[in-house]
Structures are given as structure tokens and as C-alpha cells.
Amino acid sequence: MLSFVAQRVLKGVIVLLAIVVLNFFLIRLAPGDPAVVMAGEAGASDQVFVKQLREKFGLDKPLPEQLFIYVKGVVTLDLGFSFRQQAPVAKLIGERLPATLLLTLTAFAISLALGILFGTFAARFAGTFLDTAITVFALIFYAMPLFWVALMGILLFSVTMDWLPSFGYETVGANLTGLAHAVDVAKHLIMPAMTLGLFFMATYTRMTRASMLEVKRLDFVKTARAKGLSDAVIQRRHVLRNALLPVVTLAGVHSGTLIGGAVITETVFAWPGIGRLMYDALLQRDYNLLLGVFVICSAMVLVFNLITDLVYRLVDPRIEFAA
């Protein structure tokens, strides 16, 4: 297994470097110049100022040289300097990453737990009212755009009922510590995590249901039943476990989409994560910061995929690690 992991990590690094080079050129293909954006914001844009900015950020150098400098930096774990925010990219991402991880991992846990639970129920009671109710519920959350669910959530739970805070990571100015702080953050987390989680939950519910219904028809389930096993044991140990493989695959694929969804969720809920950092960097053409966020997101997706591969083995011992 170790050699399997080592090989995957090595491949991951190569993929990451390829992503860096590709992104480097993609970003520069987009129209817009960071120096002009910044000069514009300053309310003045004379030649001297724009030239100064270009020199300051190394944008006056030939493109291959800029790429070489950047890749050399990434290899030595230096993600460069943000033009606009005047701070090292690694520092800016470091400040925001914990919030994004908290949001995405919570949303991921909610979506998987609820998705598998609802999917199992729907499959167990296939054709009944409960099945229909769960399927419709899942379809609604799958079909509604994230930002709409987010805004409706705010309207209902913040404006009308006043149960949950509408924005932010914590109550500003409350200076809470310890448990009180954790509870405060949790309160702020509920709506963004549920918004992001419910969309993916819907997919997992439908996937689990379909997969379980398929497995249920297989011969080994009949055998289990013939052996006299209880229904609960058959569902849990034989049907669900075999039905989970496609769900795990999907969850691995979703790791990237989850970060994409975080951009919208973080913007609507003013959640201080890297999704928003990425969005702002894109609008400002803050090349280094944008590339830095891409590198971190790509690395996260690669790690998620590695974990998915390892989970396969746990779910289905028949699968072997081919080094």
C-alpha cells in the first residue's frame, strides 16, 4: 500500500506542475491588466504610474521568464507576492484556508451522511410515500441554484425568524473564547454549510437509492435472506456496503466541485475563505494570488482523490492496490 501511495503522490506532483503551467497561460489569456486595474482604482492612470506598477510586479519581463520565476518559486514552496494586497500569497491563503476547510468539510460530511441515510430509506421503502417524498426533496435541492437557496435561507432564518446570523464567521466585537466561541462559529456555520451540503446531499441520496435497488436484486442478497439474516443486517452489511462504491467515486469527483460551490456560498454569507479570495483575485487580475489559490485547490482535489482510492479498499476488500 505504501508504494501505491508513494506512486500516487509522485504522479500528483507532476499533475500539479502541469496545472500550474496551464493556469499560468490561461490567466494571461484573459483580457485585462493588473497594473491598469490598480491604476484605475487609484483614480489616475498616467504612463509613469502604470509603468512603475508593471516593473514593480515583474510584468514587464518576457512571459517565459515570468513563468520560469513562478515555477521555480512553486517548487521551492514560494507562491509569490500578491500585487494588489501587497502581501505574500502563502500568507493570504493561510489566513483564509482554515475557514474554507471548515465550511467544505462540514458541508461534505452533512451531504454524505444525510445523502446516504435518505438514500437508504428511499431504497428500503421504494415505491412508498416516504420514497416519493425523499426523491422530491432531493430533486428540489438538486435543481435550485446555490445562491438562491442561500438567499432564501437568509430571508427565512435571519430576517423573518431571526434564528441564525446572516453573514460572517463569528459575532464581530463579541470577543468570545472557548466553548462560547465554538458555539458562535457553529451558529454562523449552519446556514452556509447546509446550503452547500444540501445540493450535494441530493446527488448522494439519488445515487445511494439507485445503487441499493440494483444491488438488492443480486443473488447474494437472496442467499443472505435464505440464510435467515435479519432485514436490517442484510440492508446494512450486504446491500449498503456494496452499493456505496459509486457514491464514494462520486464524492471523490465532487471534491473539486465543492470548492467551486464554496466561491458562491462564501460570497453570499461573507464567509472569510479562499473561495472569495479567488473571486476577488480573478476580478482584479491578481495573477499570483489567483495561481496560488488554484495550486492549493488542485492539491486539495488530488489529496481527496487519493483518499477516495484508499476508501475504496475499505468499502470493498476485493479491490487491491496496484502499485
Next chain:
Amino acid sequence: MPKRVLLGLLLACGLAAPALAQEPKTGGVVNAVIQPEPPGLMLAIVQNGPTQMVSGNVFEGLLRYNPKLEPQPELAESWSVSEDAKTYTFKLRKGVTWHDGKPFTAADVLFSIEMLKQTHARARTNLAQVDKIEAPDDHTVVFTLKQPFGPFLGIFEVGSMPMVPKHLYEGTDWKTNAYNNAPIGTGPFMFKEWQKGSFIRLVKNPNYHEKGKPYLDEIYWQIIPDAAARSVAFETGKVDVLPGGSVENFDVPRLSKLKDTCVTGAGWEFFSPLSWLWLNNRQGPLADKRVRQAIMYAIDRDFAKDVIWNGLGKVATGPSASTIKYYTADVPKYPYDPAKAKALLKEAGYKGEKIRMLPLAYGETWQRWGEAVKQNLQDVGMTIETIATDVAGGNQKIGDWDYDIAFTYLYQYGDPALGVGRNYISSNIVKGQVFNNVEGYSNPEIDKLFADGAVATPDSKRKEIYEKAQKILVEDVPVAWMLELQFPTITRCKVKNLITTAIGVNDGFKDAWLDK
């Protein structure tokens, strides 16, 4: 109806100035919205709107300006001008200290100006007429100009010329100086904390040089990136101040009607944001003056003001906003007259050639305005193709002159020499840059008038020159002027005396107090 309610509220709030008559109370915390998050807080290096809004509390300039744009003391307690209008002497306030306790002196002023010449494009232009600056003693600064420069007393507010602590910046790499994100100024509030993506916290400066001020204990600038979420934050009582432009226009009437809510359009007199359509004078149908005039007649600007801007602002009459110096309304007029527009287009031989229009990517209001203008122009027979871009992409197209019509709005900074001439003089036709003369209008007479106007004396002479320039420009229509914009500031009524100068919220919360 909403418009009437809003105007009523505006009036009510204007009259609610008896706040001035009330005795200010001390203490309290104000939560305000800041959008977008500032890239840095060092005003001498970063000059965008949000930076100025936060740092205007931390830093100070030598002067402030009242709504009539008359200079008021700030770090300078008095000033005098020589007879030949070439020497300006400023007496600095005594006993002023930086937030770290070091005294503020004339040496800081000299250092700040040297630094600003390198880091602040607008300050460099403003200071171009300065021959030398001297500090005969610790509390006197003397500027000697190469020739008289009319708007000189108008360049000293905190955003145009913030004072920088020499002892913290001299000999350092300004770009990476740690104080850029934890600024030290002389202002009424001190920087305390910045949680990136969440909030910026400022606290009262107990040693502020104006005794008794500031009244507030703390200000939290909350960072909320989504416009709808900002409205909700105000609605649910989480924030007390929405500075101009924080929420979409269509939310303003609704928020204005909330209990204990005050709205004001004041505090933009210095900036006087004026919106217009860049018209590419170089090529195609727009090279013909008659087509440009037709555009002016074709657009229903009253509709834009009443519907898209909820009745806020004013229809522009020409290149100068009515709030800045030497404005004249005595110029050719372009009322909404589609028939006249059609006649002019016919006369110019326009045959439906495609015209590319770039709306401004500043949110829903501008999007809607783009649609309304497109409709107006199509109604008189023009073929309009809307090109959607983001701000950076739009700037590049405009800077490369790769457009026919493009929306914009720019600040005027109180004087035509500072914020008007730059968009019409031919020396400012420089490819690759925005906000200069991107329309490509070139008229030697206008070049001369703006060159003369900046240095002419006395004031009456300047007035004459600028009035003439306005008439010529309005006749030529190098760009299509739309509205003098007004960005309403929405507050809880308990926040008193927030806007007292011509730069409004950008001047800090020094006079503001909470009526608890």
C-alpha cells in the same frame, strides 16, 4: 411613490441636521459596511475607495473641505497666500502626535510629499507646479510654485495628500513596510485589528489633537461581499452605516422606509461623480459630430435618473458637475428628443452600421442602465451590440480604443483643472490607459483653454476660461454626459453628524456620535 418617499426622507434627514444643535454624547460602537475589502490601508500607496473610507479615520491631510469646497483647518491650523499667488505658507497645528506617540512636524510633511510624488499618481500631477517646499521651522511649511496654480488650495484633503510618518517609512522599502497593513497616523481613530475577509477594527485615539473628539469608542468595518447580504445586514440591525454605493439602487427605497433609518446624498461634493458614455471619436459613425449629438438627444436621461437611480442625482449638462467650481448651465441643451436624433442621424448618413457598447460591470444598476440606453438608441434606428466584460476586461478594451460606446463615471475633485480637463486635452490621448482622453477628441482651442485655466489669475479670469471651454465641449459632444451621480449613505438615525465635509464618509468619523 417610492421616489417621493425617498426624497421626503432625504429632506427630512437634511433638516434633521439639528443633530448639530444637540450636545454630542460620547461612547459607543458603530458598525459600518466596507465594500470591497481594501487591498491595503496605507493611503499614500493605495488610493482606492475602500482604503480611503477606512484610512480616512487613521490618517489626516493638512486641510479638509466643507460642502462648499472651502478649505478648513485639519493638520494645518492656518494658511496664507502671497500676493503673486505663488507662495503658500501653512502653519501646522502644535501638539499633534502620531499614534505611536512621536510628534508630527514639518519634516513629516516634506517627507510625505516626496513619497507621494512616487506612489500617488494624482498627487504627482497635483504637485507638478510646485517648484520647492521648505520647512523654516517645525511648524511651518512653505510651498513655492513655478507659476500661479488656481486649484492649489484644493489638493490637501486626506485622500489626495495624506500625511505619512517619516520615522516609520524613511529608509524602508515602502511596498513591503509592515505598517502598510497596520497604519500609524495622526487621525481620530487608531488601527487595532484586521481579520482578513471579516472586519477591520478601529479604536478611539485618546490623544487626538482636537480635544473632546472623537466621540465614538470604536468602529467596526464589516466586510460583506454580496450586495443583497449587505442589505440584510442593515435590515437585521447588524450594521448601522451603509456608505454610498454599498447596496443596489433598487434596495434603497425599501431600506429607507425601515424604522429609524436616515438617508442622505450629501458628502460627495468634492468627488462630484459624473457619469458619461465614452464615444470613440476616431472611427465609424461616431467620428461625425452629428451622430454624437444624436446620441445625446436619443437618450432619456430623466428616465435613467427617476427609474434606474431612484430619483437620485441630476441630469448632467456638460463636462463639469454643477457642484464644482466654474460650472455653468449656460451651454447648448440636449433634451430627450428622438425625432431630432433621427433627423441628425439621417443628415449624417448613418445607415444602421453596428455600434459596440460596453456597459460598466459594477453590478445590477449599471447593467439595467446599459439595457435602457441600448433601447433608447435602437428606438432612433441605431444598431447596438452589447459587449459583456468584467471591469478588468472592459478597461483593457477602452484603453486599447477597441470600443464604440462605453459607460463610465469619474470623480472631478472640485476643480476643472484637477478632474475635468484630463478627459478632453489631446496630450492625454495615450493608448493602453484608461480614464484619460480615451475618446480621442482633439481640439487645439480646448487644449489652450485648459492649459490657461489652470494658471490664470484672478478667479474671474479662470471662470471666463472654463465657461468658454464648457460651451465648446457641449457643442462638440466628445462624450455623452449622463448624470451627476449621487450615492446615498444610509444610516440608523441614532448615528449623528456623520457627514460634515465634502468627502463625507471618506473623511472619517471624527465628528460622528451615537444618540443612545
